[in-house]
Amino acid sequence: MAVLGLFLVLAVFAPFIAPYDPIFQDAAARLHAPSPAHPLGTDNFGRDILSRVIWGARIDLQIAVIGVVFPFIIGTTLGTIAGFFGGIVDVIFMRVVDVVLAFPFLVLMLSIIAILGPGLGSFYIAMALVGWVSYARLVRAQILVLKNSDYAVAAISLGFSRSRVMFRHLLPNAAAGSLVFVMSDAVLVLLNGAAISYLGLGVQPPLAEWGVMVADGQSFISTAWWITLFPGLSIVLLAFGFSLLGDALADLMGVHE
Amino acid sequence: MHRYRFVLYRPLQFLPVLLGISIITFVLVRLIPGDPARVLLGSRATPAAIANIRAQYGLDEPLWVQYFYFIGNLGQGEMGKSILYKIDVLRLIATRLEPTLALVLSSVAQSILIAVPLAALAARHRTRLPDHAVRIVSTLGIGFPPFWLALMLIILFSVRLGIFPVSGYGGSLTDKLYHLALPSLTVALSLSAVLTRSLRAAMVQALESDVATAARARGMPESIVFWRHVLPNSLVPTVNLLAVNIGWLIGGTVVVESVFALPGLGQLLVRAIFSRDYMVVQGVAMVFACATVLVNFLADIITVALDPRVKL
């Protein structure tokens, strides 16, 4: 929680916290090692790494959040419908899920981005097209179990309408379960987003994004290690924050079961 | 042996999935704005080549007819030509298969060697120091971006220590293994973080299971409880975990091949995307998808072999 909070503060208040403009190129200060003036050093354009890492929090946090929210909403809704109605709807649904899951996640993402053209927008669209599948499958499986739970049967036998049972009784219980998954998914989305940006297909330079920064530093790893080290560490830390939150949520839910 | 009958008919059930895979890859390329022939051949294609590709794919016909052309061509092992390399996509893929396969296999082997002992150590010392250490390290490890981890390993082993090469692939077998060392270690570390976490949970559950309690209640020492009851019961989840993570693994190899300039399928894919070599993108995506289906099938067979309860 504290880790996530820290990054949230960094992201929101980036303009006030960051000591320099993240894209300002200072020709006089190229490839400076960490020093009091530039605590994390500067890159080959003389940009301050600390400032870029702070501004990067904005984009990477956004990637993790937006990259999870839309798939979560789409997947949960579709999974609930498929699980609840069953029959032919469910069969078709499951085939689609099987097919999408047959593609390695990153490969499908890259293929879609190849068509849409590089950029953050393409990344989000590809996320929405691909990411919902795991949520849908998870929620569907839970709905199938919950549908046969006594309280669902009770609700039906008391004359509640199908939509009431589905959305008021089943969905909240199923979605609660996938909330833990949201956190581990956020880690994956963050890593994939950074990886795609690293490959040059996501966030475009000169915008400060951690994956891009790692790519920038790659040519200088033998001389200026700090350009690659710090953005990478930020990714690790943010991912750690999400993982811990996920574990905490899982414990919380586990206690209630 | 009737439990293994599914090996014969399960491939039939793959048909719809394979069909779906072909539809998606087909649609992917057709969605690109502009003249498909030009998209497929690149901007410098000759009019003759364009006419040729139009005929081969029936590009003037309705979309669903084009799809049948596409399937027909696939059936003949025909996936089109690469713009960049000027050779058949399938042939191109075949030449790039070896490094990727070697990378995947050695990563899986290494990650099992890392994950199983760590998970066992953590589970057997549950809520004590080794457990906490393993949990924190593996939780941190999941967040390591493979591309960054690769660079850090390069800094350590290549730049500082000068043990392993920075990039490329070798000619002889030993040279190849030498070049694969860092890439496969990178992928293995990423994968083993995921594996360790899940495996630890599975083992903790198995150690606290009724089966283990019953074994202890009849006087079995902890070592027998672990080797004869806990481990066999944790193997099935491990195999399934590996199968589930195959996508994660392939994603890792794509990135890592790019970092280390390993001439494998992943690097091919990324280069093809940049050079708008869509036939290659299509082909590689399809091969990866089929590989995933195959791996899941293998996992099913292993599961049935390990767990007498499972019927498929």
Add this chain to the structure above:
Amino acid sequence: MSAPLLCVHDLTVAVQDGAGPRVLLDRISLDLGAGDVLGLVGESGSGKSLLCRALIRLLPSPKLRITGGAVFLEGRDLVTADEREMLKVRGGEIGMIFQNPTSHLDPVMRVGDQIAEGIRYHQGLSQRAARAAAVEILAQVGFADPNRQYNGYPHEFSGGMRQRAMIGVALSSNPKILIADEPTTALDVTIQAQILRLLLDIRDRRGLTVILISHDLGVVAQTCDRIAVMRNGELVEQGDKRSLLAAPQHPYTKALIESHPSMPGEGVATAAIAQPAPALRPLLEIDDLHVRFPSGAGLFAAGPKTISAVKGVSLRIMPGETVGIVGESGSGKSTLARAILGLAPLSSGHISFDGADLGQNRAKALQKLRSEAAMVFQDPFNALNPRLTIGEMVAEVLRVHGKAVADIPARIGELLDLVGLEREFADRKPRSMSGGQCQRAGIARALAVEPRMIIADECVAALDVTIQAQIIDLFRALTARMSLTLLFIAHDLAIVRNLCERVVVMYRGEIVEEGRCADVFARPQHAYTASLIRAIPDIDPDKPLRADLLSPSVAETGSGRVSDQPSAAFNW
């Protein structure tokens, strides 16, 4: 009695957690002579299982610790023995049988190998010799073809056979004392009787000393020489079986005995319910009902496979009647209940509720059913939505059934009063309530629709006996007060005998017998009913348990009337 084999002295177990130490077992003392059979009785949470785990120092959590007392096994104190010695004691001297054989047998190991494992380890036999010995044990515990069945995996056997295998595993290391922790709770009554018989046989043959843990005083009364009663971690009373049952000293023991279902309840059904006025027509009429489910994905199988859960059931229920439906697992009784409420597909036949036919005019019949009939479920926790408070839950029912919003709070209060829950329960969620309280809330929800009929599906099976008795009393009061029609489904014949005026016995999807409770229990017409009744462990030790040797064959053939002639009724 010679010097005691096992002597427990002031054994105390405490849990060490955030809130400081809490005592879970409070100075337990008891003696066990060689060849004794001790029954350990208590409700859930009484500490009876924990006591047995403490004897072999296998506590379920590292937070638990033995904080005082001693356990002497032939003079050695097990509390202070080192771990190496305990390995020999566990299994070798004290063997354990668990309640749930399905989860305690290793699913990926052959049954025979699990028995051989103990033999090899404790007796140091070679692989061949261990196998031979394991086959021997399999035969002893009732496996018909032990050489072949040695290679079977647990999931290939029925529940009863798995429990036999579990007993075999416990015998494998040749213990002197056998602890059986609720060994028959998960089994049907007829199977229960067989397993108890087997345990006693083995005791006699091997000269074993047995501790039998059970929540069912009847089981203990039928099998043990001595009884110890536990409650809240304390041993409240122990003594010779007969004297303890005849003259219980502790009020809790008295309560346990009184709430045992084999005791005749006050004013059995007939008295409690005024004879229903000769009704014009039955409230519920079932005619030749069949329910079939598709089984498995028959993509490559020859033709679609189905399982018949209910086969040709016909039944009439008059308004105000209390009818019990009994049968063992797989008898189709729950499916029947669900079919009546339109929750299971009816393959053929008719169900009509108050004249509305569920087959012909499904929508209309369902509407009628769902406003005039309600169901109470087996698992009180699973039957309530964990995210809603009891008040929200009942309010929703009232709203859906068109109650004016202003009247709802008052009505919730009335309903809670009716089922004997404090009104403050309206703000509680199921997870902060006990099983009995949840079940009361479930009944309140059922009553909220102001039903004419309630179907209770095994609704007391998951509850402790004293709570069971309270819920049964509640049902009795409700039916009398509100002229409810009650369809009470249970596997426990004794409960049905106490509550219902009419009983229907189901077996493998069919009704094998039906009639007035008193008649059926006194003079069962069908062999299956008879074996079912004989298998009820009576709390009176002088009404011995009869593990019916007939019943396995009945189970195989599925039919076999005692006789079609009325005179047969007097043979029993």
